[in-house]
Amino acid sequence: MPPPPPPQLTDYLRILMGEVPWSFLLECALRLVAMYLLLLTGLRLMGKRQAGQISRTELAGLVSMAVSIGIPLLSPDRGLLAPVAIVATVVVLHRFVTRWAARRPAVEQLLQGNVTTVVKDGVLQLPVMERVVLSRERLFAQLRGDSLEHLGQVRRLYMEANGTFSLVEEDEPRPGLSIVPHWDEDFCNVQPVVAGKLACQACGQVVDAAPAPTQNCPHCGAHEWKPAVEAIK
Template sequence: MKPEDIHLTDWLRILVGEVPISFYLEAVLRVVFIYLLLLACMRLMGTRMGSVLTRNEMVAMVSLAAANGVALMAPDRGLVPVVVVAAIIVGYQRLIAWWALRSKKFESVVLDDVRILVQDGRLQLNGLQASVLSREQMLAKLRQESVRNLGMVQRAYQEASGDFSVLMFTEPQPGLSILPTEDAAFRDEQQKVEGQFACGSCGHLESNAQVPTHQCTRCGEQEWQPAVLG
């Protein structure tokens, strides 16, 4: 289309486009075909495609969407290429799943692996770095699980799918408060543990009569807060 053919008042072109009206009936048939094709592809790729997706599965879904989008809107594009692309993607996904079952190393490389983000009430900063997660993002995830101090958490994992699993101690443990500092009144309600201080960066606990003045032996930071219960 030439620039001189574009007019802001040309509502017929803006709303209907430059295709014959008969193409809209064809578009309905295309949508139905591609919808059924996508359902078949998701079924062939396994039940996980209906849950939280791994990066590999997300790439497959985006590729399917990209292949289908053009065929839906362009009358000069046929549907057979879409079927070919879908067959390649489904075959690739099934091959990846088959190989991952037989090779733990391959599964770890392609589908990622489980990472420990919190261990015995302490943040695993190397795990956070590997997961490209900030400290505040991790604390927000824990608060969503009703965690108010790190001492409550025995383990927190990031699964291969990117989802989080949090396992709690059966008995209350002292730890670093993870309530926002902006909510000072709520933080003040937490029971302070006398003689226990938590590193404000990683949650490492130390027993001391006074606020420690040295660096944390785990992370090297020098920010200490009173350990809390509950």
């Protein structure tokens, strides 16, 4: 038997359809409807949390279900029972792990991780941020999204186990490091500077500016300082 001819760039029918008949397009649509309903059913059985921020175990379940429906959706030689079995297994396993974790805090901590404090009394916890792989700009963007202007307004910022943030604001904000982008000069210029106070540019630790500090930051060891600011009233 002679070998098949090599693919040609001008073989538009092959490019569009591959090696399946036109009727397979209708089958793909039917398969998509079946997989869509199967995925919705799986999400419904996994609980209401799927509609919000998801945890690690929930993300693992979603990825597993998504992978299971990919190949049967487009491959004519794959049936639909395999993804049904996979989704059923994912749902049962997820429910088992969730109930197990609810009864044993140590298991939940192992699977989901801990809540971490990334800002404490207006000071960045740099070792914690490094451990959870959180950049300064990502953290500042979160605070700006909460309508804050400087770190002195933050009593605590927690990073939850699922990656979301919980903010506790100071009742009486102290001077702090500005979180306004440095290129926004118009905004930076109208922020009130607090006389006699400097903020560490790395972590936000505030110290007295008279005399100007020549030593490194007592909190993080950095040596660059910026004027501490207050919020615009």
